[in-house]
Amino acid sequence: MPEKYIVVTGGVLSGIGKGIFSASLSRVLKEVGVDINVLKIDPYLNVDAGTMNPNQHGEVFVTDDGYEADLDLGHYERFLGVSMTRKNNITAGQVYSTIIQREREGKYLGSTVQVVPHVTSEIKERITTMPGKVLSIEIGGTVGDIEGEVFLEAVRELAFEKNRNDFLFVHVTYVPYLRVTNEFKTKPTQQSVQLLRKIGIQPDIIVVRSELPIDSQSLYKIALFSGVPREMVINLPDIGNVYQIPEMLYEAGVHKLVAKKLGIEINEGPLNWVYPKSFKPYRIALIGKYLGTDDAYKSIIESIFLSGVQKPVVVDAQELEELDDDGVAQKLSTFDALIIPGGFGRRGIEGKIKAIKYARENKKPILGICLGMQLMAIEFARNVMGLKGANSTEFDESTPYPVVNMMEEQKKIMNLGGTMRLGAQKMRVLKGTKLYNIYNQEEVFERHRHRYEVDTERFSEMFKRPGEEGYKFVISGESEFLEAIEIEGHPFFIGVQYHPEYKSKVGQPHQIFLELIRAIEEVNS
Structure with a gap:
């Protein structure tokens, strides 16, 4: 009290x-x-x-x-x-x-x-x-x-x-x-x-x-x-x-x-407060749809800032929808890395998928968060696996290839507020992956906020375990759901179902953002 x-x-x-x-x-x-x-x-x-x-x-x-x-x-x-x-x-x-x-x-x-x-x-x-x-x-x-x-x-x-x-x-x-x-x-x-x-x-x-x-x-x-x-x-x-x-x-x-x-007692002594004071000039594009205020992506922006890099630029995903592959490449080529954040609704989705395709094909470092990871799976299904029309049932209920579908437990829920998969959930990090190198441990807790999941059972041909052959997504994190995917031979192509940005602190930004910055440095060296 x-x-x-x-x-x-x-x-x-x-x-x-x-x-x-x-x-x-x-x-x-x-x-x-x-x-x-x-x-x-x-x-x-x-x-x-x-x-x-x-x-x-x-x-x-x-x-x-x-x-x-x-x-x-x-x-x-x-x-x-x-x-x-x-x-x-x-x-x-x-x-x-x-x-x-x-x-x-x-x-x-x-x-x-x-x-x-x-x-x-x-x-x-x-x-x-x-x-x-x-x-x-x-x-x-x-x-x-x-x-x-x-x-x-x-x-x-x-x-x-x-x-x-x-x-x-x-x-x-x-x-x-x-x-x-x-x-x-x-x-x-x-x-x-x-x-x-x-x-x-x-x-x-x-x-x-x-x-x-x-x-x-x-x-x-x-x-x-x-x-x-x-x-x-x-x-x-x-x-x-x-x-x-x-x-x-x-x-x-x-x-x-x-x-x-x-009337309270306090200690004397210097303030132990370490925060970034200089910022690397890397240009990171945040491919978003909520453009009314920077606060819409506050924790991601602050995670980059706390990692010692200048504020990312929010790029309108809807604007990318109007461009062909060359136009997307011209728009995004000036950036050192891309982040595809979470969100809801179909507006801007195709623009985000185009950005993911560009990053995958051009080996541009990219981090997909929540919806961003789901769109990575959709892009791969369409453009690598040849599953034309692959989508999430959130955006197209009649898609012939529902790579992303509503979680079974969510289908019976009527109310929207407070009913998603929320909060810290335990997941396994698979050895032999970049994600394991980031965490250096097999079990971690990360915060979630989602209703939909990638269907790895029905579309198993898209995925492989660490060490298996073929150009497929490597499953790098899992629980009862797919938690993280990555692509081998790419400087940084990682998608996570959870929200690492929520756990960044002053002096301790989430390690996945630090690894993204390290990948940028390696590409630019």
């Missing part, structure tokens, strides 16, 4: 980096000896993020215990170097569905079920039963949003019921810069703090996000109008490497401000 609480709220606009700040502060506190845990609160009515469109909300991050979470849990895992669970996320959908179920079961003994006290009590119960002595709570959305008010009320009540001195409220806001008048405008931040104070919460620290460093006069104005000491107003301007933020917070002494306010 937590003894101290850090509550992070956001103001002015969404997407200003509350999650990155919360993860960074938590990492700094962990480094100075604080037993800290994290909790992300999402005000949306979805039970989890599993059914959300990545174009609107960013990627769905999957935990070891099979929970489909908001991408901020990915930030927490990467920064803190620990695995999150379903307990590290609360949604309004979870809270309300629990309360409605209890009401239907008659557990409120005839009471009128209300937002206060029943909803707020459920929220407080979930908060106070989290492990760790210090709990950092990030409340999603922006102060002033209707859907977030009940969560703000719950933490206000909690601070009142316990001890206000055990709570630290951090408000993250944005200060725009008007180039026309050459000045920062602090009024939106002032109004945001006023909204928070009307709810009954007085912030202790204000973190000011901005495009450029803010002048001291503007920061003093924010402190004055917000009723916060000037040393508790911290400016975090945009930077190119978000993994630098823990260092910035440490050098600014934010951990000391937090420790003093909450």
Whole structure:
């Protein structure tokens, strides 16, 4: 049960980096000896993020215990170097569905079920039963949003019921810069703090996000109008490497401000924080279909970044569909490697298959993840095995060659949310394969998120075991399903059914990405 609480709220606009700040502060506190845990609160009515469109909300991050979470849990895992669970996320959908179920079961003994006290009590119960002595709570959305008010009320009540001195409220806001008048405008931040104070919460620290460093006069104005000491107003301007933020917070002494306010002991000493500071200029193409935001492929992008390579370029798979083989080659020849990520739906599928064909025939390093591995099997069936029209039943139910089909256990499931093969699953890595050289062990656990599988039984002629002859896919990983395939004689042609990107951490990116980079280096040497 937590003894101290850090509550992070956001103001002015969404997407200003509350999650990155919360993860960074938590990492700094962990480094100075604080037993800290994290909790992300999402005000949306979805039970989890599993059914959300990545174009609107960013990627769905999957935990070891099979929970489909908001991408901020990915930030927490990467920064803190620990695995999150379903307990590290609360949604309004979870809270309300629990309360409605209890009401239907008659557990409120005839009471009128209300937002206060029943909803707020459920929220407080979930908060106070989290492990760790210090709990950092990030409340999603922006102060002033209707859907977030009940969560703000719950933490206000909690601070009142316990001890206000055990709570630290951090408000993250944005200060725009008007180039026309050459000045920062602090009024939106002032109004945001006023909204928070009307709810009954007085912030202790204000973190000011901005495009450029803010002048001291503007920061003093924010402190004055917000009723916060000037040393508790911290400016975090945009930077190119978000993994630098823990260092910035440490050098600014934010951990000391937090420790003093909450009355907790911390260790002295240097920050043990190792992250990539220079990046190899390799060009990696991410052949995707969710182009609305980079967050749609956040964990893959960060895995490459943490491997010491510049940010990959997202290439529109749908655009490749309109090109012939020469056009695809011209489009992709400037890249050092390709990644085919996971996804759902048929849009852009043929473009991804064309990219796989190009990489296979031209010995371009390529990594297929989840759907990417399935499309590798489809491309091979069509263009090597001569199975014209081979496909997945997800995209063509009447395909004559259903190389990829829905898992048997999935065919009886009606609901979409939380019903896929999810979370950490054990698999065997076969000796004599590149994948075994990557892991150097026979049993590993990797995180999954899929409904479909490659049918290795019906299409066994496409596959072989390590050491067997012929130009076929080598099965390099398996469980009760096909887990990984690769092609011999290719610098790097590996497809995996699981999602290695979910397990990358700062200082420890998943080894499969490191091996992809090594293959690029060998090809370019």
